[in-house]
Amino acid sequence: MEEQLIAVEGGCDCKAVRYRLLKSPMIVHCCHCRWCQRESGSAFALNAMVESEYVEDLGIAPELIDTPSASGAGQQIARCPYCKIAVWSHYAGAGSFIKFIRVGSLDQPDYFPPDVHIFTASKQPWVRLDADTPQFAEYYDREKVWSEESLQRRARLQEKIDTLNETV
Ligand SMILES: [Zn+2]
Numbered sequence: 001m002e003e004q005l006i007a008v009e010g011g012c013d014c015k016a017v018r019y020r021l022l023k024s025p026m027i028v029h030c031c032h033c034r035w036c037q038r039e040s041g042s043a044f045a046l047n048a049m050v051e052s053e054y055v056e057d058l059g060i061a062p063e064l065i066d067t068p069s070a071s072g073a074g075q076q077i078a079r080c081p082y083c084k085i086a087v088w089s090h091y092a093g094a095g096s097f098i099k100f101i102r103v104g105s106l107d108q109p110d111y112f113p114p115d116v117h118i119f120t121a122s123k124q125p126w127v128r129l130d131a132d133t134p135q136f137a138e139y140y141d142r143e144k145v146w147s148e149e150s151l152q153r154r155a156r157l158q159e160k161i162d163t164l165n166e167t168v
Pocket residue numbers: 012013014015016017080081082083084085
């Protein structure tokens with residue numbers, strides 16, 4: 001099945017870093033963990049998960065900053081080298097193969113509301129969640145939440161990751 005092609009753009013404040021999404025996210029996470037609260041300075045982080053190959057760089061490459069994460073495995077936050085605004089992160093697991101796009105860095109962030117709320121155990125009490133959106137106290141089982149199409153995209157990506165790991 002052919003997936004829906006889109007062209008949604010985003011970037012940093014000074015416009016040195018610009019990117020275009022060539023596919024809809026596999027999933028959009030709203031993470032209420034303490035780390036996301038601290039790193040965003042807000043109540044949660046909104047991350048749209050897209051294969052890196054479907055994120056086209058239109059400007060200069062962001063710099064990757066090693067940053068701790070709740071899992072202990074760390075993450076890399078991609079920031080504009082000039083204005084330092086963060087545009088996406090890479091996490092352990094799929095690493096550089098997946099970009100967790102910061103939805104607020106899109107020109108039209110309204111396109112991508114959360115598909116799932118995670119780490120709600122540390123959700124700030126004033127944040128009221130839509131009862132129709134799945135919610136998990138911590139993390140969750142991808143197989144039970146993601147659409148069939150997104151699971152297939154993730155499986156294809158895993159094949160690429162495994163192939164690469166076999167050749168090194
Ligand atoms: Zn910038």
